[in-house]
Amino acid sequence: MLFWLTALADTFIGFNLFRYITFRAGGAFLTALVFGFVFGKPLIEYLRRRQKRGQPIREDGPQSHLVTKAGTPTMGGLLILSALLFSTLLWARLDNGYVWLVLLVTVAFGLIGFADDLAKVKAGNNYKGVSGKTRLGLGFVIAFFASMAALWLHPPALSGQLALPLFKDVLLNLGWFFVPFAMFVIVGSANAVNLTDGLDGLAIMPVMIAAGTLGVIAYAVGRVDFTTYLDVHFVPGTGELLIFSAALIGGGLGFLWYNAPPAAVFMGDTGSLALGGALGAIAVATKHEIVLAIVGGLFVVEALSVIIQVAYFKATGKRVFLMAPIHHHFEKKGWAEPQIVIRFWIISLILAMIGLATLKIR
Numbered sequence: 177m178l179f180w181l182t183a184l185a186d187t188f189i190g191f192n193l194f195r196y197i198t199f200r201a202g203g204a205f206l207t208a209l210v211f212g213f214v215f216g217k218p219l220i221e222y223l224r225r226r227q228k229r230g231q232p233i234r235e236d237g238p239q240s241h242l243v244t245k246a247g248t249p250t251m252g253g254l255l256i257l258s259a260l261l262f263s264t265l266l267w268a269r270l271d272n273g274y275v276w277l278v279l280l281v282t283v284a285f286g287l288i289g290f291a292d293d294l295a296k297v298k299a300g301n302n303y304k305g306v307s308g309k310t311r312l313g314l315g316f317v318i319a320f321f322a323s324m325a326a327l328w329l330h331p332p333a334l335s336g337q338l339a340l341p342l343f344k345d346v347l348l349n350l351g352w353f354f355v356p357f358a359m360f361v362i363v364g365s366a367n368a369v370n371l372t373d374g375l376d377g378l379a380i381m382p383v384m385i386a387a388g389t390l391g392v393i394a395y396a397v398g399r400v401d402f403t404t405y406l407d408v409h410f411v412p413g414t415g416e417l418l419i420f421s422a423a424l425i426g427g428g429l430g431f432l433w434y435n436a437p438p439a440a441v442f443m444g445d446t447g448s449l450a451l452g453g454a455l456g457a458i459a460v461a462t463k464h465e466i467v468l469a470i471v472g473g474l475f476v477v478e479a480l481s482v483i484i485q486v487a488y489f490k491a492t493g494k495r496v497f498l499m500a501p502i503h504h505h506f507e508k509k510g511w512a513e514p515q516i517v518i519r520f521w522i523i524s525l526i527l528a529m530i531g532l533a534t535l536k537i538r
Contacts, residue, residue, distance in 0.1 A: 178203070179269045197395065197415050200267040201422040208263035208423040212430015216255055220434060220441045223249035227297050248439055251293045252431060253447020256380075257286050259427030260420070268419040273329045275416050277322060278457045284318040285366050285453035289445030305445070315363040318453070323358035326460050334409055339463040341470075341534035344407045361465045362456035368475035369452030371482055371501045376439040377432060378503060378517045382474050382524035383451045384428040389471045389528040390458045391421025396535060397462050407538045414462050424454065437514055471531035474524050478502055 179200065181191045193199045227249045261279065268275045292305040299305075327335050336354040337347040350357055373379035396402045398415030431447070434440045443451075452475070459468035469476055478501045485500035498508035506516050 177266050177268075177270060179267075197418055201391070201418045204263045204267040204419045204423040205426040207266060208259040208426030209430050211259035211262055212255055212427050213433065215258065216430055216434050219255050220249060220252070223251055223441060227251075248442055250297065250442040250444035251290065251446045252435065252441035253286065253289065253443040253445075253450060255434075255441075256424075256427045256431045256443065256447050257282065257450055259430055260423050263423035263426060264420050267423070269416050272413055272416040273325070274413050274461045275420060277325050277329065277461060278417060278420055278454055281318060281322045281362065281457040282450045282454040285315065286446055286450030288314050288318075289370075289447065289449035292449075293444040293446050311449075312363065312367075315366060315449075315453075316359055319359035319362040319456075320355065322362060322457055323355045323460065326358060327354065329413070329461070330463070331410075331412065334411060334463060337463070338465065339409050341464070341467050342537055344538045347409070358460045358465070361460055361468065362453055364479070365456030365459070365468065365472065365475070366449045366452035368472065368479040369455070370445060370448040372475050372478040372503070373443060373448040374501060374503055375507075375513050375517055376437040377435050378520060379448055379451075380428050380432050380435060380443065381517075381521045382472070383455065384425045384432075385521075385524045385528045386455050386468075386471045386475075387421045387424045387428070387451075387458075389531050390455065390462065390464070390468070391418040391425075392532065393464050393467065393535065394418055394421065394458060394462045397464075406535050408535060409463055411461070411463055417458055417461060420454075421458070424451070437517070467531050467534055470534070471528050473527040474520055481505070 179194050182194050183191075185191045185195075260282070264275065264279060270276075288306065288311055292311060296302055296305040330336075334347070336349060336351050338350050338354065338357070340346045340348065369379055369383060372382065394414045394417035396406060397408055397411045398413060398417075400410050400412075402408075403410040428451075431441075431443065435443065455468060455472060459465045481497055481502035482500045485495060485497055488494065488496050497505040499505055503516050503520065507513065
């Protein structure tokens with residue numbers, strides 16, 4: 177919205193600053209951060225009053241959670257999403273299709289998560305939310321429209337193509353198979369982040385790290401001079417997604433202030449599904465779907481641990497892990513919660529550096 181002030185640059189030269197994506201990204205970060213600090217406490221108090229028992233705790237989960245996490249309100253993702261949406265709408269160019277693509281995916285998955293959280297809180301049971309099949313079905317519907325929009329937004333030379341990291345000018349023409357592939361990326365990302373959100377601060381920091389990495393990639397592939405130097409594919413218009421990513425980081429930090437152990441609020445499915453969907457949408461928009469699997473490798477491992485556990489148990493009646501997702505496995509082995517969280521943060525940072533390195537290694 178503020179970008180339109182550049183039309184008044186002849187009146188006041190300072191308005192020229194709003195032409196620069198990096199300036200507006202900084203503004204988006206600070207706006208979302210302040211938003212989170214200002215509205216965080218009032219929102220948490222409101223959620224406490226509305227949720228007498230807080231988020232239902234899994235009875236088959238680590239027994240310590242029944243004591244340390246009982247009564248903690250959920251739906252804190254509303255704080256992140258509110259800060260993210262307000263900041264992005266304020267600082268991004270609203271005539272950019274990629275911005276609206278990612279925003280709409282984020283909001284739509286957030287609504288699915290909100291409905292799930294609300295049902296669980298009302299029932300007082302962690303297993304009585306929106307059914308898994310319904311959530312997946314709605315997620316694939318959203319991802320279908322997002323994938324079709326991406327096909328339309330991408331330049332003709334890239335539409336329906338899959339870019340491979342580490343290789344110069346290598347594209348796999350998926351044609352219309354790009355749509356189911358992109359759907360899988362978006363839905364898979366949303367649910368992988370959702371599975372990771374099981375300990376205080378565990379999911380939000382890796383999400384911010386991944387968002388920052390994808391934001392840098394979006395900025396790079398949206399500039400023809402950078403893409404020429406780096407030998408990556410030019411996707412005009414994606415640079416504006418840096419503003420969305422910066423707003424996500426700001427809103428995430430504002431939320432982490434209250435989510436740090438011991439958490440005063442959980443993001444719930446409202447936040448985790450929305451943020452995971454956002455990461456998937458950015459990856460599809462920037463043609464870096466495979467790089468997302470590297471940058472978000474922690475989420476991939478968390479999701480795989482659940483898939484492996486369920487499949488192996490159905491086949492043999494035995495378990496591979498003490499408990500899935502894998503962060504609970506380490507809890508069962510005696511690791512303290514902060515120890516797991518911080519080590520997973522470190523792993524996320526390492527994976528982000530590897531993902532960024534793919535821009536240069538060709």
